[in-house]
Amino acid sequence: xxxxxxNATTLASIYVxxxxxxxxxxxxxxxxxxxxxxxxxxSAFIAYLVVQQIPLxxxxxxxxxxxxxxxxxxxxxxxxxxxxxxxxxxxxxGELQLVIGGIGLSAIPISFAQRSTLSNPFGFSAGxxxxxxxxxxxxxxxxxxxxxxxxxxxLGVGTALWIRNSKKGLELRAxxxxxxxxxxxxxxxxxxxxATMLYSGALAGLAGALLTYYxxxxxxxxxxxxxxxxxxxxxxxxxxxxxxxxxxxxxxxFAEFAVLLYTNGSWVxxxxxxxxxxxxxxxxxxxxxxxxVRRT
Numbered sequence: 001x002x003x004x005x006x007n008a009t010t011l012a013s014i015y016v017x018x019x020x021x022x023x024x025x026x027x028x029x030x031x032x033x034x035x036x037x038x039x040x041x042x043s044a045f046i047a048y049l050v051v052q053q054i055p056l057x058x059x060x061x062x063x064x065x066x067x068x069x070x071x072x073x074x075x076x077x078x079x080x081x082x083x084x085x086x087x088x089x090x091x092x093x094g095e096l097q098l099v100i101g102g103i104g105l106s107a108i109p110i111s112f113a114q115r116s117t118l119s120n121p122f123g124f125s126a127g128x129x130x131x132x133x134x135x136x137x138x139x140x141x142x143x144x145x146x147x148x149x150x151x152x153x154x155l156g157v158g159t160a161l162w163i164r165n166s167k168k169g170l171e172l173r174a175x176x177x178x179x180x181x182x183x184x185x186x187x188x189x190x191x192x193x194x195a196t197m198l199y200s201g202a203l204a205g206l207a208g209a210l211l212t213y214y215x216x217x218x219x220x221x222x223x224x225x226x227x228x229x230x231x232x233x234x235x236x237x238x239x240x241x242x243x244x245x246x247x248x249x250x251x252x253x254f255a256e257f258a259v260l261l262y263t264n265g266s267w268v269x270x271x272x273x274x275x276x277x278x279x280x281x282x283x284x285x286x287x288x289x290x291x292x293v294r295r296t
Contacts, residue, residue, distance in 0.1 A: 002139050004257055010145045012253035013152025014214065017207035019230035019245050020156055021200030024163075027240030028172040029193045030095065030179070031081055034102030036204055036230070037223025039076075042109035043069035043205030044212045045116075045220075051127045058129040058147075058213065065209035066202040073201025076105060077194055106224075113220040123217035124209075131213070144213045151206060156249075160242035172196065176240050225269075232272035236279050238289020247287060251275065 022036045043065040050056065050064055080101050088094030113122075132143045163169035174182040175189060183189065207226075212218050233252055237244025255271050279286060 002137075004261065006139060006141060006145070008253045008257040009250070010148050010214070011256070012250040013148045013156075014207055014211050015226075015229065015233060015249035015253055016152040016156040016246055017203055017210065018226050019233045019249060020159060020242065021203035022227075022230050023234045023237075023239070023242065023245045024159070024172075025196055025200045026234065028176040029189070029196055030176070031077075031098050031193075031197075032095070032102070033076075033081075033200070034099055034227065035076060035105040036102075036200070037225075037227035038106040038109045039069050039072050039201050039223070040204040040208040040226060041218065041220060041223035042072065042113060042208075043201075044208030044218060045109070045113045045122065047209055048122045048124060048212075049116075051124050055126055055128045057127060058124075061124055061127060061129070062206060062209045065205035067205070069201035069203070069205025069208070070198045071201070072109075073197040073204070074194055077197040080105060081197075082190065082193065110220050110223070117220060119220060121217035121219050123212050125216070129213070144210070148210050148214060151210065153246075155203065155206075156242070156246045160246070163242055168192075173240075229272045232276040235276055235286055238286025240290070241286065241288040244286055244288035 018036075018040060022033060025036075026032050046068040047061045047065040051061060056064075081098055084097045084101055085094045088097055133140055134142070163172060171182065171187045172192060174185065174187060175192065179189065208218070208223075211222070229252060233245060233248035235248075236251060237246070237248030252272055252275060255275060256268050259267050259271055283289075
């Protein structure tokens with residue numbers, strides 16, 4: 001039982017890292033980035049290509065994945081999303097064009113990775129890092145799990161507190177509530193948008209690297225699966241709520257483990273959709289979300 005709780009908490013921490021950046025971008029600068037899953041996967045893929053040539057340890061692999069994710073996300077914002085918003089006739093039309101643009105962008109890295117790996121799983125087995133397991137009171141925990149727990153919970157809570165208490169966090173919240181008023185206040189939206197995308201991409205890269213270490217490998221399509229789960233997590237917790245992301249991640253992870261324990265596992269993939277449907281019926285704004293949130 002304790003082992004299952006630990007495994008579920010570890011998975012929830014991965015969900016936090018992945019959904020955190022997506023939620024931050026959506027809830028503040030108003031971009032529902034459907035390419036977020038591709039950033040997650042391709043950052044790990046770039047690290048994989050490097051490790052195939054140089055047997056690096058985990059710290060170096062994580063740095064490569066995070067830097068790759070940050071650069072990819074910033075490039076998407078600067079070259080695609082920002083021009084779309086400038087040329088959009090109105091904010092609502094811009095949102096739709098951003099979604100379509102994100103879907104189109106996501107296909108490029110997925111196709112490249114599929115072609116390079118022949119759609120086979122890839123990982124960091126060629127690196128110098130070795131997973132070590134520890135047994136404490138009959139519960140098995142690995143060094144990878146410890147790192148995931150620290151990164152997920154630490155960055156999740158830290159980001160939530162920063163958004164709530166810092167000046168820049170206040171500016172980001174102002175952008176999410178009313179972009180017109182925030183512009184009159186002198187808030188530099190393009191600059192904040194680039195910084196937010198950079199952080200979001202770095203988190204996606206971190207999640208990609210850690211999940212690859214945790215499961216030993218991922219596939220070119222792994223990002224798409226997580227994207228759907230992240231969408232459910234954000235809606236469940238409430239759009240724009242970072243603590244909501246943490247709560248939604250734990251609810252989804254524990255619900256998936258419960259289904260896995262009491263069924264043959266065939267219903268696990270349906271859990272996120274079931275929770276999404278349920279929360280939309282009962283509380284459309286999410287558990288910690290507000291009834292009305294204006295976004296650009």
